[in-house]
Amino acid sequence: MPSSPPTLEIARLANLRALNTFGLPAVAHTLVTIHGDADVRRVLDHPELGRAPKLVLGGGSNLVLTRDPAAVVLRVAVPGRRLVAEREDAWIVEFGAGETWHDAVAWTLDQGLPGLENLALIPGTVGAAPVQNIGAYGLELADRFDSLDAVDLVTGRSVTLDAARCHFGYRHSVFKQPAAQGGLEGKSVITRVRLRLPKPWQPVLGYLDIERRMAETGNHTPDARTVFDWVCAIRSAKLPDWRAIGNAGSFFKNPVVSAEQCRDIIGRDPHIVHYPLADGRFKLAAGWLIDACGWKGKRVGNAGVYERQALVLVNCGGATGAEVMTLARAIQESVYGRFGIRLEPEPVVV
Template structure:
């Protein structure tokens, strides 16, 4: 267990916001986590779990004990006639884990290539892209209850997956059962994920249909692309649209794509015929948040050192650098101004994806 005091967090968040942790613990094994919970000073303190820092906005120094999840490991747990079951440590870089599965002949995660962050954060956010969500490839996870030190596992149903949502984003309820774990929806701040297992189905089938992917397939003249080809296409598409956090600080897509009823969508289309929208399986309509923001004239605009990316209005970026970096306050001021503009024009409230700390 490595404990650091007054630790800088600027290298630990992809937005590059300067902040510090009063106490940071590098968790590289389950034993490290249990040692924290057994420590008389660390155990009673509030905790903040930090993975790749790709989905957080720091608005100041962090007083809770920061658990920097660095548990590694990738392995094939089981192979059946219907699936490969692959396990990854929570501290593995997500994109590296996707690349590893393909390199070892276990396709199924290729549509989720180049999503920033770590494996442990993937079920929390129920990450998704290009027609695939984490829940579509999820088998189970292992976690530790921060209050009791008890380990437990959850399957997909118990994770309560929704659009960019899971039980890990909701506060625990007061009711408890004999296990000591919170009952119902809510493990936010209560549990930390240590390992995640994925079910990669056999036979593998490509997930296509998105315009960008179909365009790539047409350009390549490939009728039946391989998982590796889809992986490469998606990496190219994402790199063309999204800034590299190593070059321009950002937290990826800043707002969730809102969903509306067919009637609401028809009303908006009557006023804005060019609005980008997608029908969902449940009958609702998903609107492209980036299009809404762009239509309000925000692309390329800035407030202080917080800006809207020139190539994709859904991404907010850090226009500062080093000691002159953007502040979390500037980012949230810009985000709120965008929300106001979109609501005033379209009557739609955009919801941020990152966690504001």
């Protein structure tokens, strides 16, 4: 007898607290685990789930749940790690979207494939990395991106997108752009991501914390493993482990202002941390702005600002999404009142 087709992995009334790094309470009426492209198509063909709204969930590291989601939650758990090609100018590696990002970075180094070390210890999954265009310590995902595979949530067709079609920007991509603006927000599920690791390898060292490490150690020509270890140590010293203290990493984007705005702010606050951009504008350190307004270590209910890094909001124990957002709005109003700058949250709010 022919074998029956695989069935969907469906959970009803699924508790999402353990599936978001903030540890916020929420219940999904339906949670479907996605192991590959075929599972997405099975959802779309399902008589009950096919036409229902969908919420795609990766590692839950960029998410604030303020309520029980009405949508069917698709938890992406596509596995896989492999070297796709070795070219004269680069290695191309591919990961399933459900792979943990940090583990993927560590795997590349174990295989002798450097290039992602500055992005170590960022929480979340590989599939979520292009959505957010994650970045840290002088490097963004877009700098190492080759292409990705995704499944259209309307047609069920698999598509491949290169960097140009992903429309990468600062903590932005076509996957965060509303459909009305030509984007793919809520319209597709990323299943595989391919990254381009340039040859010969060149370290990315032009970030203040890394420069400090070089000065402290006297090592001005670190190898990729050393940069990886430095980044892990720097992040661990500044940022809380979400498994111990619920958080979503950096909560606000670093605002970008014109040179004139930057000069005006420096005139009032000479110590403000700022970085010049190639287009003549300046990026301001959102954490510095928040700290300058006196928020570090403060709480609103069970949500608080991490005492070591004002850019990180934390679950002090039993926080709700509503408390997190009340705190976030209070910080936004405070920063706007002092600096005239509106901070934009990084996480998706549901």
